[in-house]
Structure formats: C-alpha cells, structure tokens
Amino acid sequence: MTGWRRLTSSRPCRLLTSTAAGALLISGCGVVPGASGGSREPVTVMTWAPDTTGADSVNMAGMAAMARTYARWINEQGGIDGHELRVLTCNEQDTAAGASACARRAADNDVAAVVGSYSRHGRAFLAPLEAAGIPYIGGYGASADEFTSYLSYPVNGGQPALVAGNGEQLAATCERVSLVRPDTLVGDTMPGLIDTSLSRSDRPVSYDISAPEEATSYDTQAAKALDQAGDGCVTAVLGKGTGTFFDSFRRLEPQGSPVRISSVLGSVGQGLIDRSGGPNSPFEGALVTGWYPAPGDAAWDEMRQVIDTYAFGDNRIDPEDPGVQTTWIAYTVLKAVVEAMDETSITAGGISVSLNRGAEVDTGGLTPVLRWRFQDMVGTSPYGRIVNARVTFQVVREGRLTSAKKGFVDVTETLVGADPHS
Structure with a gap:
C-alpha cells in the first residue's frame, strides 16, 4: 500500500x-x-x-x-x-x-x-x-x-586498508604486536596484511590470535595477547566484539603495564569511546587507524x-x-x-x-x-577496485579521537605485497 x-x-x-x-x-x-x-x-x-x-x-x-x-x-x-x-x-x-x-x-x-x-x-x-x-x-x-x-x-580502501595501515602505525611504536582478529575467512586475511607492514619496518610478525566475533567474554584471548605482547602492543579488530575484548583485557592487565592497545575504525569509534567512559575509558591513549580525518x-x-x-x-x-x-x-x-x-x-x-x-x-x-x-x-x-588506499593515524586523547599524524598514509605497497597473486 x-x-x-x-x-x-x-x-x-x-x-x-x-x-x-x-x-x-x-x-x-x-x-x-x-x-x-x-x-x-x-x-x-x-x-x-x-x-x-x-x-x-x-x-x-x-x-x-x-x-x-x-x-x-x-x-x-x-x-x-x-x-x-x-x-x-x-x-x-x-x-x-x-x-x-x-x-x-x-x-x-x-x-x-x-x-x-x-x-x-x-x-x-x-x-x-x-x-x-x-x-x-x-x-x-x-x-x-x-x-x-x-x-x-x-x-x-575498506578493512584491508585499515589493517594494513594499522600495521604501519604500530610498527613505529611497538617492538612486538599481538593481533586479535575474527575466526572467519575475512579474519584469516588480516595477519598477512599487518605482517607485511611490520616486516617493511623490520619488525617481527604479529602473534596471531583468532577469536569469535560476538563472544560475551574474551578472557582466554586477552591472556594470550597480554602474554605474547610483552611490553609491546595489542591490536584487536573484532567489530562489535572489540569493546568486549578490551574489557576482558583491562581486567587481566597488571597495573602499570606498558602494553599499548590499538584498533581500527569500525571496531573502535568515538561512540564506543564515549559509552565506555570518555577520558576514563580503557581506550585512552589507544592508537586507531581510520579512513578519514579525525572527527574534529x-x-x-x-x-x-x-x-x-x-x-x-x-x-x-x-x-x-x-x-x-x-x-x-x-x-x-x-x-x-x-x-x-x-x-x-x-x-x-x-x-x-x-x-x-x-x-x-x-x-x-x-x-x-x-x-x-x-x-x-x-x-x-x-x-582490484580500490582507488583510495590511504588511511589516517589517530590516537585517543582526553577521550577524543585526534590526529596522530598529519595527512594521509598510502598503504598501496602493503596491499600489493600482501596479495599472494601479485
């Protein structure tokens, strides 16, 4: 009607x-x-x-x-x-x-x-x-x-560009990286992307941890990520499950831990940061890779x-x-x-x-x-159809996503290098 x-x-x-x-x-x-x-x-x-x-x-x-x-x-x-x-x-x-x-x-x-x-x-x-x-x-x-x-x-560039860019963003800061990603076909492509970026900066490959996308707790995966990261970084790309993962992670993380956390746009955004406490959220100081300039x-x-x-x-x-x-x-x-x-x-x-x-x-x-x-x-x-393989590097400061580096970072080389058919 x-x-x-x-x-x-x-x-x-x-x-x-x-x-x-x-x-x-x-x-x-x-x-x-x-x-x-x-x-x-x-x-x-x-x-x-x-x-x-x-x-x-x-x-x-x-x-x-x-x-x-x-x-x-x-x-x-x-x-x-x-x-x-x-x-x-x-x-x-x-x-x-x-x-x-x-x-x-x-x-x-x-x-x-x-x-x-x-x-x-x-x-x-x-x-x-x-x-x-x-x-x-x-x-x-x-x-x-x-x-x-x-x-x-x-x-x-979709999630592939974000994950490739996340590897490059982490390579500048982290001696070691634990990657927590979905136990799916899409998730299976992520280690190759992030490791290609890490290896270009002579960093060791990430420690790969697969996880369900919609779990109510990630204690097992968080413990593995914390153990393997040492004093490096933990990045999680779990979509809606990312907030739940970092809740589990923060409960297990020792006070004063040097581990830095990270994610990508779509798994972490300003809305999630606001809902989880703004400047007091577990994401304060987190590194986030995005497609576009920071919201402000x-x-x-x-x-x-x-x-x-x-x-x-x-x-x-x-x-x-x-x-x-x-x-x-x-x-x-x-x-x-x-x-x-x-x-x-x-x-x-x-x-x-x-x-x-x-x-x-x-x-x-x-x-x-x-x-x-x-x-x-x-x-x-x-x-094949990506024409914009550029990303932005952001960081959470005082509860807000802000620019960590001026301008865009081109990850075309990483996307090509990670393609097994290239």
Missing part, C-alpha cells in the same frame, strides 16, 4: 513510502530552484543500510538518514546542476535476502546509482545491480565484493552544518560515525559527477561512463582527490 505524508518541519517535503518494500523516496520541496523551466530531469538514487535491533545485528540507520538529509540540503540549493535529487532508501536488514531485495527494487525503479550504502552481502546485491547496469558509489566497504565488481566505485577536523564542518540545519534533530545521524561520513563523501562524488556530465537526463550508464573516463572528485580534504580510471586502481586480484 502506498501513501503520501509530509515532513513535520519548517521545510515540508514530499515523501513516498512503501510499507511492503521498506523504501522511502524523498523529493524536493516544490520546483527545484535554479532549474531552467523544468528542462533538467530529476536524478533518482538509492541508499540502503540495515536498520535492525538485537545483540547480533548491525544497525547503520544513520546512513539512510544522512542521504535524506543531503537531499533536503542540496535541493534547497537548486539541486545538483539543476537536477532535483530524489533519494530512495531501503532497509537491507543485514541479510542476503534483504540486500538482494533492495538491489532489485533499485533496478525496478531505474535508479541512476546506489550511493553511500552498507551491506555485508556483496554477492547478493551486486549481481542484480550489474544486470541492471547500476553503479554502486561509495559503499562502506563491508563486503570484499565491493573491491572487485566493475560497477563498484569505492571511496575508501575542520574538513567536516560543512557536513556538520548540513546535519544541524536539515536533519531536524534526527538522532540516528552521528557526524562522528564512519557510516554517516562515508555517505556524505559518496554523495559528494555523485554531485561532482553529475555536474561534470552537464546533461539534461542523468542515467546509470552515463554516470558509469563518466566515472570510468576519469571524472575527478575533490572531497575537500576528506579523502585524496578521487577518480576511477584503470590506472588509478590498486589492481591486485582481491582489491
């Missing part, structure tokens, strides 16, 4: 909801300012993310909410090069079936792109998108398939202003969340590509051609300048 309702805000917008499909369409508020007599057709895109609850679930609802907020803002500015931006959103439900359903709905609605989305089920959604010729711009990087599909245009960097000011003005107090949107940040960057890419096309009608095929021919995207310092020509890609078999 389909119905219409209005936003209860000072800027009424038209919303089309589809209860059965869990999708939402945001269009502009009346005629798009700056459009020339309606000569430029609207651009319809989709953003999906899981909006779920439960101990084992992933909830990234802030990404879809950020997409809707971006649409309100850009349409009030006149749209994208005169094109009204229409955003469909879909609850991916953190399941393969949900991801596939969202992708099929994107194809049914003939969207020009899927933008700034999250899914761990790349195989389920990429096949329908490829069949329909729809580009996937700026996914979170939660699926390895995003870095191999010819219609995927990632804005970061001035490069995020425009995004924060847009959220303050156009999110209408939507508490799902956390400007310090990497999912929200990735969505903002992905829509920045969409805007730049549509403006470069300068076409009356924007199609999925046209966007893909523009990206493949080298459309450049300046994200205002949130990433290096992005483009997706063949020569811009890392090109190794597992990471």
